[in-house]
Amino acid sequence: xxxxxxxxxxxxxxxxxxxxxxxxxxxxxxxxxxxxxxxxxxxxxxxxxxxxxxxxxxxxxxxxxxxxxxxxxxxxxxxxxxxxxxxxxxxxxxxxxxxxxxxxxxxxxxxxxxxxxxxxxxxxxxxxxxxxxxxxxxxxxxxxxxxxxxxxxxxxxxxxxxxxxxxxxxxxxxxxxxxxxxxxxxxxxxxxxxxxxxxxxxxxxxxxxxxxxxxxxxxxxxxxxxxxxxxxxxxxxxxxxxxxxxxxxxxxxxxxxxxxxxxxxxxxxxxxxxxxxxxxxxxxxxxxxxxxxxxxx
Ligand code: ASP
Numbered sequence: 001x002x003x004x005x006x007x008x009x010x011x012x013x014x015x016x017x018x019x020x021x022x023x024x025x026x027x028x029x030x031x032x033x034x035x036x037x038x039x040x041x042x043x044x045x046x047x048x049x050x051x052x053x054x055x056x057x058x059x060x061x062x063x064x065x066x067x068x069x070x071x072x073x074x075x076x077x078x079x080x081x082x083x084x085x086x087x088x089x090x091x092x093x094x095x096x097x098x099x100x101x102x103x104x105x106x107x108x109x110x111x112x113x114x115x116x117x118x119x120x121x122x123x124x125x126x127x128x129x130x131x132x133x134x135x136x137x138x139x140x141x142x143x144x145x146x147x148x149x150x151x152x153x154x155x156x157x158x159x160x161x162x163x164x165x166x167x168x169x170x171x172x173x174x175x176x177x178x179x180x181x182x183x184x185x186x187x188x189x190x191x192x193x194x195x196x197x198x199x200x201x202x203x204x205x206x207x208x209x210x211x212x213x214x215x216x217x218x219x220x221x222x223x224x225x226x227x228x229x230x231x232x233x234x235x236x237x238x239x240x241x242x243x244x245x246x247x248x249x250x251x252x253x254x255x256x257x258x259x260x261x262x263x264x265x266x267x268x269x270x271x272x273x274x275x276x277x278x279x280x281x282x283x284x285x286x287x288x289x290x291x292x293x294x295x296x297x
Contacts, residue, residue: 004178006038007269008171009284010051012061014218014261014277015166019060020295026058027283028290034173035285044173044181045105048081052101052183055169062167064099065135067187069144070194075135078200079104080115080207081183084214084267090201092117093194097125098133101185104201106130115201140187147190166277168200170207170216172265180265182207182214182230189221199224204231212267213237215246219260219277227258237266246272 010031012023034051038044056064067075079100080090089108091100092115103125107116116124126132168186175181184207186200198221199206206217208230215230229249236245242264253260254276261275263282271284281293 007286008173012281013167014280022060023281030054044175048181048183051171062187063185068190079185080201082209084180090115092197094121168218180214184216215264223258242266242270242272246274250274
């Protein structure tokens with residue numbers, strides 16, 4: 001069988017880079033372990049799931065443990081993964097699980113559906129043997145309290161000014177069989193209304209893959225949904241190399257005031273990494289060479 005060159009790229013959100021060392025450690029660990037699995041012949045689904053789980057467990061990122069808290073102080077999380085063979089699974093506004101990406105994969109593999117949300121997603125997770133887990137950290141509780149004070153009663157208008165803490169994580173990989181998988185996991189935007197589902201688990205917005213490539217996006221979810229970021233990049237990968245496709249879409253998003261970042265891989269294993277925010281943390285490995293975001297940002 002023809003072996004495609006393997007590659008992996010991971011992001012830790014496009015909301016600036018506080019605690020760069022913690023981000024770097026998490027991203028390097030996730031990308032290295034994922035790449036190691038690909039090198040041993042693992043499928044990109046397994047490598048992406050594992051790398052996303054590693055990032056969900058690192059508390060600096062806004063996903064899994066350390067997720068941002070909603071208006072009521074709850075961690076409602078979103079996650080999804082999609083392959084270049086159009087398999088898709090997602091969860092929206094799920095609470096009390098450690099690794100939402102695991103549940104998303106179970107939705108993909110064990111149900112006829114693409115997306116389960118809220119109570120239904122939690123019931124499904126328990127049915128599949130996923131145990132109760134509290135992902136709220138003291139660090140995120142303190143941030144929530146600080147931001148909650150600023151919000152006062154001007155809820156909707158103020159929220160937009162406050163959302164700068166994009167820390168969603170995502171991973172895209174291509175395996176030796178050329179299968180591309182994109183996975184994204186997010187704690188959403190701090191102080192969002194309960195029940196809000198962001199771009200992460202909506203097919204084509206935060207996460208998308210098809211025969212041309214795969215993409216994971218991060219940033220202001222409502223704007224990413226309007227701009228259909230992930231699908232737009234992957235469609236352009238039919239004509240352009242990954243980085244060019246990513247850049248065209250980030251420029252398009254900028255025109256509409258959409259703050260976002262994205263990573264992707266096209267079918268030739270070329271990597272995209274683009275954002276229009278202050279900075280985005282990321283790490284990629286291809287041909288055994290690791291590349292990393294600029295820590296000075
Ligand atoms: N895109 C995520 C959301 O709006 C936030 C992020 O990227 O950090 O839910």
